Amino acid sequence: MLNFLTSLTKRNKRVIMLALDSVLVLLSVLFALSVHGLSGTLANNFVLYMPVLPYVLLIGIGVSIWLGVCSIRLNAYETAAIGMTGVFALFLVFSSLTISNIMKTGLPLGVHLVFGAAFFSLVVISRAVLLQLVLAVYRRSKARCRVLIYGAGTTGTQLVSALRSHELIEAVAFVDDNVAIQGLTVAHLPVYNPLRIAEVAREKKINRVLLAVPSLSPPKQAQIARRLEKMGLEVQMLPSFAQLIGEEALVDKLEPVLAHRFLNRDEVTNPLIDGAGCYRGKVVMVSGAGGSIGSELCRQVLVCRPDKLVLFELSELALYQIDMELSQITDGTKIKIVPVLGSITDTRQVRKVLTDHKVEIILHAAAYKHVPLVEANPLSGLVNNVFGTQALAEQAAKAGVERFILISSDKAVRPTNIMGASKRLAELVVQDLARRHGQSGGPIFSMVRFGNVLGSSGSVVPLFQDQLSRGGPLTVTDPSVSRYFMTVQEAVKLVLQAGAIAKGGEVFVLDMGKPVAITQLARQVIESAGYTVRDANNPDGDIEIEFTGLRPGEKMTEELTLSGALLATVHPKIFAADELGLSQIEIASALRRLREAYIASDEDMARSVVHRWVEGFEAATQIRLIS
Structure with missing residues (x-):
């Protein structure tokens, strides 16, 4: 039965409905003749009406096709279709009455009215019954x-x-x-x-x-x-x-909120004027060019009109995306974009790239930076962040690069996690190279240290917004935890400015204002989306803030310097930290022991090396990944 129903064409279905309606016309006539109390038998009265019937049937078929009654789908037979059927019935009443009068059948008006009412009722009932029959067939043949x-x-x-x-x-x-x-x-x-x-x-x-x-x-x-x-x-x-129907937007209420909304201070918006000349007409290489900070470095370096921009990136997808974006920006200009897929730990590839393209300035942003992941994979984090920086910086010195700027982190100060310790070791490596090559006219090595970047991959604001889109809760480690924050645009602007004013060996610290309480940041994210915080004071609120406890290696607050002393520079938002590094022999010893730990795949040995050479390091006692 189901195969038969599904195989019917639209034309076949219309023919079936016309045949059904013709039968209903006949039944309606018989009903009208039988209930009106006419003299004579039903058979005699029907014979009297017989000359009229063919004309009524033909007119009925024509009107049905004209009005489209025979083409109305069963599951669409509702108020409008019922009204159309009423019009159809009126046409039949008028036709029956007119033709009967012409042929002088002598049938009273009541017979034609009853005929129309009966026909209308039978058509409506038949559609309803047919719909239920068809649905019953489908229900029995397919799982609902x-x-x-x-x-x-x-x-x-x-x-x-x-x-x-x-x-x-x-x-x-x-x-x-x-x-x-x-x-x-x-x-x-x-x-x-x-x-x-x-x-x-x-x-x-x-x-x-x-x-x-x-x-x-x-x-x-x-x-x-x-x-x-x-x-x-x-x-x-x-x-x-x-x-x-379009009166309200058929989209999620949540929309990305501009990062500077959460700074609680004025964003650094001054254009890079003084430092732009440092990069104009130069060959600049950005390591980690596909990351949040690396990609913004590329965008702002382009504004300085370099001769060539080398994009060095480990992730194929990230490199593809930033290459496509920058290629469109530089279309029609003389700036060359060179995408390089590789790792900064590959010394031979780094050497080839630096010499082939005659790189003059390196902005080193490539790093593993997610604290819980690096804490769970300490050897990978140390190799990439420490040995990668060493390989890139040493090859920069050999290739005669003019400037080398390391992107560091405030987590490098008295770190309690491997990520921060790896960044501090990277700083020490660069400081050592700055001392060794500073007097011989070698590269100007410098480091720029700043805090969390709002909106970067893995940062807290995108995490909060993702949790918000899923209905919460927003997870905060501790009610008292706070962090320094910058937008990626202002951080990169100041990094480029710091790199331009560097004389060699400086650890620059950016002015990030006061630390921001993460709990307050979570409240701002919730309220900026138009919702309310659900807590003890407001149990009917929309989103709850849940405290999960500090993760391994996390501090309540971050520090900016080891000594606490900050020296002013020519830029009011850039300071220099007065810090002592390690001697060349100490750096060599630390790196040798760290390499031995890596070769032996000994995480405990690696942690002991970090504990020995990184000032203030306190190893985490437990590893836990937050999913």
Whole structure:
């Protein structure tokens, strides 16, 4: 039966409906003649009407095709279609009456009126019966998706009406938070308490839950969806009807908020004027060019009009993306973009790139910087951050590079994690090379130290916004933890300025204002998206802030210098730290022991080397990754 129904063409279906309506015309005539109380038998009266019948049938077929009654789909036969059928019946009444009068059958007006009413009723009833028969065939032949609707309001009831005629989806029941309607029947479906969802889903063999509560905020909808998914249920959210018709945006309410909104201070927006000449017409190489900081370094260096920009990157995807972006920016200019896929730990490749392209300035941003990941993989972090910096800096000296600027971190000061310790060792390596080559006219080595970058990969703001989009909670390690923050644009602007004013060996520290409490930052992210914080003072709020405890290697607050002394420079936002480094012999000894630890794959030995040579380092006692 199902194969027969699906094989019917649109034309065949129209012919069937015309034949059905013709039969209904005949039945309506018989009904009208039998109930009107005419003299004589039904057979005699029907014979009297027989000359009229062919004309009525032909007119009926023509009017049905003209009005489209025979082409209306069964599952679309609703109010408008019923009205069209009424018009169809009136045409038949008028035709029957007119032709009967012409042929002088003598049938009273009442017979024609009853005929029209009977025909209208039979057509409507036949469509309803046929729809149920067809649906029954589909139900028996295909498995239907049984859905539970969360929300028995306007959206939910209209959804049920829409699903009634669906061939493969069956609405089974409602659940609703409104106690007043729990236990009642809405749109012919029972309404249950949401606490009974697991029980209802099991008893009624629910396949899917449809969230029909568009009035709830997206975070609360996400919380409900997450709770249902934990029960093993498939969940789908429905937009409001206002969204569907375009009165409200059919998009997530959450939109990225500009990073400077969370600084709690004025952003450094002064253009790079004094330092631009340092990079103009030069061959500049950026290591880690595809990262958050590296890519912004590339963008701002282009503004300085270098002769060539070498993009050195380990990640193929990141290199492809930044190369495509910068190639479009430099299209039509004389600036050359050179993408290089490789690792800074590969000494031979680094040497070849520096000599082949005659690199004059290196901005070294390549590093493993995610604290928990480096803490769990200390050897990889130390090799990349320490030996990678050593290889790049030494080859820069041999190739006659003019300037080498290391991008460091405030986590390098008295670090409690391997990432910070690796950055401090990298600083010590660069300081040692600055002393050795500074007097011989070699490269000007310098370092720039700053705090967290808002909006960079793995930073806290994108994490908060992702957690917010999933309904929370926003996770903060400790209520008292605070960090220094900068936007990537102002950090890079000051890095380039610091590199331009460097004389050799400086550890520059950027003015980042006062530390920002992470709890306050979380509140700002929630409120900037238009939601409220759910806590003891506001239990009905949208998003909760959850405290998870400090991760291994994390501090409550970061420091900027080892000595606490900061020296002013020619730029009001750039300071120099007055810090002592290690001697050449000490650096060589530390790197030798670290290399032995790497060759032996001995993490404990590597940690002992770090503890021995990095001032203030306190090894983490536990490793835990936050998923």
